[in-house]
Amino acid sequence: MDVLVLGVIQGLLYGALAIGLVLVYRAQRFVNFAHANIGVISSVLLGKLVLDGHVPYGLALPLALLAGVAVALLVELTVIRRLFRSPRLVLMVASIFLAQFLLIPRLIRQMNPNQQKLVDVGYPLPFHPSLRVGTLILHGDDLLILLVVPALVAALASFLRFTAYGQAIRAAAENPDAARLAGISVKRMSTLVWGVAGLLSALTAILHAPKDSVFLVGGSGASLLVRALAAGLIAKMTNLPIAFAAGIGIGVVESVTFANEPSGGVVELVVFVIVMAALLLRSRELSRASRDASAGMNFGAEPPPVPARAAKDPSVRRLTILASYGCLTLAVVAPLLPVAGLNTSAKTFLLTLVTAYALVGLSLCLLTGWGGQVSLGQFALVGVGAYVAERLAAHGVQFWAITLAAGLIGAVVAVIVGLPAIRIQGLFLAVTTLAFAVLAQGFLFQQSAIVGDPAGVFLPRPSILHDERSVYWFGLALVVISTWLVRNFRQSGPGRMLIAVRDNDKAARSSGISATGARLVAFALAGFIAACAGVVYAYAHQRYVSTNFAPDNSFTMVTMAVIGGLGSIPGALLGAFAVFGIPVLVRGSEASQLIQFLVGGAGGLFVLLFMPRGIAGLVYDVRDVMVGQVLRRLDRLPPPPRIVPPLRELWAVARGRTAVPQP
Amino acid sequence: MTDPKLIETDPVETGPAPKVPLAVTDLTVRFGGVHAVEAVSIEVRPGETVGLIGSNGAGKTTLMDCVSGYVRPTSGRVMLFDDDVTQLPPELRPYVGLGRSFQDARLYPGLTVLETLMVALERHAPTGLLAGLFGLGVMNERAKHQAAREFVELMGLQAFEEKRCGELSTGTRRIVDLACILAQQPELVLLDEPTAGIAQRETEAFGPLLSKLKEMMGFAVLLIEHDMPLVTSLSDRLYAMESGRVIADGRPADVIRNERVVASYLGTTDAAIRRSGQAAQPRARRRRAD
Numbered sequence: 001m002d003v004l005v006l007g008v009i010q011g012l013l014y015g016a017l018a019i020g021l022v023l024v025y026r027a028q029r030f031v032n033f034a035h036a037n038i039g040v041i042s043s044v045l046l047g048k049l050v051l052d053g054h055v056p057y058g059l060a061l062p063l064a065l066l067a068g069v070a071v072a073l074l075v076e077l078t079v080i081r082r083l084f085r086s087p088r089l090v091l092m093v094a095s096i097f098l099a100q101f102l103l104i105p106r107l108i109r110q111m112n113p114n115q116q117k118l119v120d121v122g123y124p125l126p127f128h129p130s131l132r133v134g135t136l137i138l139h140g141d142d143l144l145i146l147l148v149v150p151a152l153v154a155a156l157a158s159f160l161r162f163t164a165y166g167q168a169i170r171a172a173a174e175n176p177d178a179a180r181l182a183g184i185s186v187k188r189m190s191t192l193v194w195g196v197a198g199l200l201s202a203l204t205a206i207l208h209a210p211k212d213s214v215f216l217v218g219g220s221g222a223s224l225l226v227r228a229l230a231a232g233l234i235a236k237m238t239n240l241p242i243a244f245a246a247g248i249g250i251g252v253v254e255s256v257t258f259a260n261e262p263s264g265g266v267v268e269l270v271v272f273v274i275v276m277a278a279l280l281l282r283s284r285e286l287s288r289a290s291r292d293a294s295a296g297m298n299f300g301a302e303p304p305p306v307p308a309r310a311a312k313d314p315s316v317r318r319l320t321i322l323a324s325y326g327c328l329t330l331a332v333v334a335p336l337l338p339v340a341g342l343n344t345s346a347k348t349f350l351l352t353l354v355t356a357y358a359l360v361g362l363s364l365c366l367l368t369g370w371g372g373q374v375s376l377g378q379f380a381l382v383g384v385g386a387y388v389a390e391r392l393a394a395h396g397v398q399f400w401a402i403t404l405a406a407g408l409i410g411a412v413v414a415v416i417v418g419l420p421a422i423r424i425q426g427l428f429l430a431v432t433t434l435a436f437a438v439l440a441q442g443f444l445f446q447q448s449a450i451v452g453d454p455a456g457v458f459l460p461r462p463s464i465l466h467d468e469r470s471v472y473w474f475g476l477a478l479v480v481i482s483t484w485l486v487r488n489f490r491q492s493g494p495g496r497m498l499i500a501v502r503d504n505d506k507a508a509r510s511s512g513i514s515a516t517g518a519r520l521v522a523f524a525l526a527g528f529i530a531a532c533a534g535v536v537y538a539y540a541h542q543r544y545v546s547t548n549f550a551p552d553n554s555f556t557m558v559t560m561a562v563i564g565g566l567g568s569i570p571g572a573l574l575g576a577f578a579v580f581g582i583p584v585l586v587r588g589s590e591a592s593q594l595i596q597f598l599v600g601g602a603g604g605l606f607v608l609l610f611m612p613r614g615i616a617g618l619v620y621d622v623r624d625v626m627v628g629q630v631l632r633r634l635d636r637l638p639p640p641p642r643i644v645p646p647l648r649e650l651w652a653v654a655r656g657r658t659a660v661p662q663p
Numbered sequence: 664m665t666d667p668k669l670i671e672t673d674p675v676e677t678g679p680a681p682k683v684p685l686a687v688t689d690l691t692v693r694f695g696g697v698h699a700v701e702a703v704s705i706e707v708r709p710g711e712t713v714g715l716i717g718s719n720g721a722g723k724t725t726l727m728d729c730v731s732g733y734v735r736p737t738s739g740r741v742m743l744f745d746d747d748v749t750q751l752p753p754e755l756r757p758y759v760g761l762g763r764s765f766q767d768a769r770l771y772p773g774l775t776v777l778e779t780l781m782v783a784l785e786r787h788a789p790t791g792l793l794a795g796l797f798g799l800g801v802m803n804e805r806a807k808h809q810a811a812r813e814f815v816e817l818m819g820l821q822a823f824e825e826k827r828c829g830e831l832s833t834g835t836r837r838i839v840d841l842a843c844i845l846a847q848q849p850e851l852v853l854l855d856e857p858t859a860g861i862a863q864r865e866t867e868a869f870g871p872l873l874s875k876l877k878e879m880m881g882f883a884v885l886l887i888e889h890d891m892p893l894v895t896s897l898s899d900r901l902y903a904m905e906s907g908r909v910i911a912d913g914r915p916a917d918v919i920r921n922e923r924v925v926a927s928y929l930g931t932t933d934a935a936i937r938r939s940g941q942a943a944q945p946r947a948r949r950r951r952a953d
Contacts, residue, residue, distance in 0.1 A: 305775060307825050485796050492795030492804055493785050496774060500782045503771035510731055510765075511847060512757035512786040521792055 002136040003259045004252060009142050011251020012149040013208055015244040017228035018235070019153065020200040025237045026173040027193040028080070030091040031427055033376075033434075034098035036221045036228065038075065038198050039205030042068035044105045046206055047113035050124035057126045061206070068202020069195050071102070076194035081187065082609055089374065092427055093562060094608050096376070100555055100601030123210040141210035148207060153244055156196070160240070169193055222551035223438045227254070227271055229431050233278035250274060268442035275435040279420050279428055302369065302567040303620040310630045319626065331476055335469045340585050348468040350584045352540040355475030356382070357580050359533035360557050361564060361572035362482050363526035368558070369567030370495065371522035372502035373421060377433035378530050378557045380440035383549030385410050385534020386541075387451045390459050393538075394452070399462050403478070403535045410531020411524040418523030422516045437551035445546035459542045468540075475536040479573070482529050487569055489525065498522050559604035565616025574615045579603070681709040682744040684760075684851040684883040685730065690739030692725055692907075699725040700736070701907040707851065712877065712884040714898035714915065716891075718928050722907040723887045724766065727853050730885070731763045732756050744850065757786055762849030762882075766856045768836045772829030776820060776839050779828055780811035783843035810846070818842045834861040845876060854886045858893065866890055870897055891929070895919060903928065 017036055024032040046064035049055040055063075075098060083091050105112055125140040132138075138146075160166035172179040172189040180186055208224075227250050235243035250271070257270045310316055335348040342348070360378055367373050388406040397405070417436045421429050445451050465471050489495040498518045500508040505515040538544065564575020607614055685707040692700040700722040707713045715723050728734040730741055732753030741749045743759045751759075771779055784807045794800035815824045818838050828836060837857060844852055857873075858866040870893055877884065888894040894901070895915040903911040903924040911921040918924055 302773065304827060305825055488798045489796050492798075492800055493781070493790035493807070494792050494795040496778050496782050497785060499773050500771045500779075503773050504769050506733065506753075507765055507770060508782070509733075509752075509754040510757065510761075510763045511783050511843065512754055513782070514754045525796075 002133075003255050005133060005136060005138070006142075007252035007255030008248055009145050009251070010255060011248035012145050013204055013247075014224075014227045014231055014251050015247025016149050016153065016200060016204045016207075017224065018231035018243040018247045019156070019240055020197045020204070021228055021232045022235060022237055022240055022243045023193055023200075024197050025232065027169065027190055028088075028091065030088040030095065031229070031232075031237075031431065032095045032197075033092065033225065033430075034075070034095040034102060035197065035201055036204070036225050037099045037102040037201075038072050039068050039201035039203070040102055040105060040221075041071055042202035043205035043209040044112060047118065047123055047209065051113040051117045057124055060124070061126070064206060065199060065202050068205070069198040072194045072198020072201065073191060075198075076191050079605065079609065080190065080194065084187070084190075088427060089372075090608065090612070092374065092430065093558065094605065096555055096558060097562075097601040097604035097608065100552075100559065101605060102601075125210060141207070145207050148203065152200070152203060156200075157240070159196075165192060222434065223268070223271075223442060226275060226431075226435050226438045227251075229434070230271060230275045230278055233275065233282055233428070233431065236282050265442035265446045268439050272435050272439040272443075275431060276420065279424055279432060303616070303623070306623075306627050307631065309634060310627050313630050313634065316627065316630055328480070332473070335472050342584075345468040347584055348472050349540055351581070352468065352472040352475050352536065354576055354581045354584065355472065355479050356533040356536040356540070357557070357560060358479045358573050358576035359475075359482055359529050359536065361561055361576045362479070362486050362569070363529040363533070364557060364561040365567060365569060365572040366486055366489070366498075366529070367522050367526035368561065369572075370490065370498050370502065371519060371526075373418070373519065373522065374427070374430040374558070375433045375526070376430050376551070376554050376558065377417060377435075377437035377440070378526070379549055379553035380437040380444075380551070381410050381414055381527050381530035382534040382537055382553075383440055383445060383546070384413050385531030386538040386544065386549070387445065387534075388531065389535045389538040390457055391452055393459050394457065399465060399474070399535075399539070403532055406531045406535045407528040410534070411528040414523045414527020414530070415520055418520060421519045421523070433554075434551065437554045441546055441550050445549060451546070457543070459538055461539060461542065465539055471536070471539045474539065478532050478536060482532070483569060483573070486525075486529075490569070494518070494521060559601065562604050563607045563614055565614025568614075568616040568620075570619060571614050571616030574619070578615055683707070683742070684709060684711075684744060685885060686740075686742040686745075687726070687730065688740045688742070690726070690729060690741065691737045692722075692729060692734055693737045698907050700729065702739075703904070703907070703909050705902050705909065705912075707883050707885050710877075710881060710883055711899045712873075712886060712897050714894040714901040715885060715887045715904065716889070716894060716901060716918075716924075716928060717904035720906075721904040721928075723904055724855060725907075726904070727763070727855055727885070727887065731761060731853060757847055757849065760850035761853070762844040762847045762851070763853040764837075764840050764844060764855055764857055766859060768833065768840045768860075770828040770836055770839060770843075772827060775825050775827055776831070777808065777811050777815065777824045779839060780814050780842060780846050781807045783846040784810055786847060814842045814846050817845075834865050837861060841872075841876070845880065848880070849882055851883045851885070854884060854888075856887050856889065858888065858890055866893060869893065873897060891919065 020035045021032060024030075024035065042064040045067050046060050049060040049063065050057055053060075079094055079098065080091070083094055123141075125144065127140055127143075129143065130137050130139050131143060160170060168179070168184045169189050169192060171182065172184055172186045173193075176186045179189075228247065231247035231250055232243050234246040235241075237243075253270060253274070254267050257267050261267075305311075306316065334342055334351060336343055340347070342351070360382060363381075364375065364378060367375055367378075385406040388409050389402050392402045392405060393399075417433060418429070420432050424432075461471070465474055497508065497513045498521065500511070500513060501515045501518040508518075509515055537548075541548070560575045560579045561572060562575075563579055564573070565571025611617055613620070683706065685705070687703060687705045690700055690703045691698070703722070703726060705713070705715075705726075715726070717723050725734055729736050730743075732748070732751060732755075736749065739749075740747060743756065743761055746759060748756055748759060771782065774782065781804075788803050788807050788810075790800035790803050790807075794803070812824070815821055818841065820835070820838060820842065823831060823835060823839075828839065831839065841857070854873075858869050861869075873884070874897070884897075886894060886897065888897075898915050900913060901911075901915045901918040902909050903918055903921065905923070905927045910923045910927065911918050919929060
């Protein structure tokens with residue numbers, strides 16, 4: 001009974017969040033990963049006003065709620081409107097960056113209420129009664145949730161059902177074009193929806209704040225988001241009452257599970273299973289709903305090819321060789337340079353991490369850039385690789401064998417996480433990968449049977465990797481090999497097939513290409529490379545704990561990939577260098593602050609809004625100017641004679657080979 | 664799940680009695696309560712061009728989706744080259760000899776024309792994953808590249824070979840689409856409105872082009888087309904559909920005079936039928952709503 005009541009209280013919060021997610025999804029057809037975080041500023045503000053500013057609760061609450069609405073409206077006006085006609089994938093990625101950006105109170109300590117007061121007095125509440133239900137004592141925070149959330153949901157429901165605005169919102173969501181013809185401003189409705197969502201988010205955050213410090217200090221609320229998403233998915237992302245009920249249900253299931261099995265994060269496993277089940281059972285409806293959205297999964301960072309006749313020109317060749325080998329040489333000698341203290345072991349350690357991030361960038365280039373599948377769990381795969389390395393190193397396995405084994409295990413795990421991709425396309429796959437990231441941190445990396453000691457074990461380095469410098473070169477070698485493999489992949493049949501499936505899976509299938517196969521290959525390769533990054537990470541740190549592989553880091557990886565330019569190999573490497581490498585070059589103490597700012601969502605948002613092709617786009621623009629000059633020079637020369645073998649012969653050859661292969 | 668006999672069948676070396684490219688028997692498709700296709704039987708004989716006409720929503724594209732495997736029929740059978748493929752997934756049907764174009768001719772916006780053709784050639788000269796990763800399939804890739812260049816030359820696409828499909832005009836994309844179908848070397852080609860969204864002049868050029876390609880490769884064609892002069896001049900036989908049923912079939916001249924066809928699809932005047940017969944005067948770009 002106690003367990004049920006607690007579950008319902010928790011579930012009410014999930015339900016309220018799920019309603020906000022569904023509202024925005026219905027209006028704009030994308031999963032708003034920033035929803036939970038919109039209210040963060042409100043909850044922080046309320047605490048600050050009441051605890052530090054001694055403002056009465058009754059006055060601070062409306063101010064905080066207004067702040068939530070203001071944040072949501074600002075987001076709508078600055079980001080959502082600008083991307084109104086963009087592919088839904090871009091909107092979703094934008095919301096991921098927003099989610100990070102809105103955690104800005106974490107960066108600026110002054111915004112937070114006094115931590116000591118927070119511990120002594122507790123988060124402010126309007127009243128402090130406690131109610132005895134059987135053996136259970138309900139405190140003010142619980143009662144507040146029990147009172148406010150149902151009232152709020154009822155108010156929202158009647159607003160949507162009975163007011164003209166509510167009808168207009170529903171009309172604009174069902175069919176924007178028809179609504180526009182009927183004289184409804186779809187943009188104004190979008191603003192209205194975001195305002196309501198902001199209010200919901202602010203209230204949820206304020207109600208949640210006394211129960212958990214998630215909104216205030218630590219984590220990202222990713223686990224909260226996954227539960228709300230699960231509730232939304234059960235409701236097909238359309239039905240508000242079902243979403244709310246499902247949220248309560250998930251709260252109860254969680255509470256019951258926790259009461260029976262409090263250790264080891266079994267709760268996370270249950271939530272993961274619920275998400276997967278909801279996705280698979282609802283796959284038909286969800287896929288249909290997002291069919292128009294799944295088109296255009298291309299970020300467009302991949303450059304147009306250099307015309308063949310220009311590529312053959314010696315000057316272009318020289319330039320390509322100079323650029324690539326020049327960068328490689330610089331990278332090799334970097335830890336020997338006495339510049340910016342690069343030859344110290346502390347800086348070399350940071351450079352080693354850059355190679356690990358570059359590997360993750362390559363894996364995202366392949367999976368998201370070419371495969372069109374957004375992964376929010378890529379850093380969890382790095383964690384898988386790291387833990388495999390730890391376990392095998394303890395048994396004295398050679399480092400190259402460890403790398404290979406970690407890669408293979410990473411590939412297998414990635415394929416398992418990617419399995420829903422067979423039935424679900426595009427946007428919703430991001431939800432499974434996010435659920436996996438939460439599962440990995442909360443459950444997988446807590447199992448001592450799997451990872452040894454969750455608190456981390458010392459990882460002995462082999463003699464060949466005895467110092468920071470040799471570990472760095474090991475990481476760099478993996479980057480070079482992976483770059484070569486990924487480039488070969490793109491330039492051969494399997495890579496073309498992957499892009500064909502991303503762009504138009506129906507046409508690809510009628511050319512005899514297995515869409516499922518192509519996607520799973522992408523997951524396997526990306527998982528392999530990410531797990532190799534984990535091995536580098538493990539050797540660099542020698543000791544680490546599961547918090548290193550928090551879902552937050554996976555978000556950061558997506559940001560990095562977009563900043564570099566998704567879908568371009570140089571972009572993947574440049575992204576890792578720009579986000580993690582440049583801060584190493586500047587002075588040490590400020591480096592971490594700069595990283596925080598760059599990858600805290602602000603950099604990603606900027607790139608998405610103003611230079612969607614990323615840094616790689618700039619590089620290619622310069623390249624295209626140079627290629628243009630070469631082409632103009634070539635045009636002045638007489639064209640070389642072209643030798644074309646007669647078509648009839650080709651037909652004969654082609655026909656002769658037409659033995660139908662086994663599928 | 665696949666009958667091995669079916670895979671080994673080589674449609675090129677047909678025996679004395681040529682196999683029937685397409686035989687659809689009693690096909691019914693229901694989406695919920697809607698009968699998209701109702702007890703339809705059609706046949707395409709070797710070397711034949713068969714036209715499929717009917718107003719929007721008559722079930723033409725659903726029927727074609729059944730033939731290429733994207734829609735599972737509620738009941739009925741689809742036979743390709745005398746093999747029952749009703750349960751075969753779409754990506755295996757090209758191996759039986761099927762090629763298909765789509766109404767939107769979207770192709771792959773992120774790939775260049777040459778790459779698109781190489782994707783179509785992949786079936787005949789596949790590069791394995793490991794060979795691709797380690798750069799071992801170079802000869803294979805080079806052969807595909809060369810073959811793709813041949814198709815570019817054949818269709819006169821040299822100016823576009825390094826352009827992305829996303830940058831091409833609809834008309835050019837349709838030509839690339841056709842080139843891809845040829846590259847697959849199918850024995851039966853399904854064309855879903857191959858002239859939708861292209862200029863009238865190009866529509867008129869399409870007829871002779873298709874005839875020439877048919878002569879070269881000897882495939883059979885099932886064609887959905889709204890341009891009556893084109894479809895009547897190309898087709899050996901016509902099927903007319905209405906509300907999921909075949910309401911008339913036979914020689915084009917007979918079908919377009921059939922009372923029910925005239926009433927449900929062509930309208931009562933001769934204007935639609937003769938329209939591009941008198942296309943001497945230039946016409947503006949014509950687009951279709953679907």
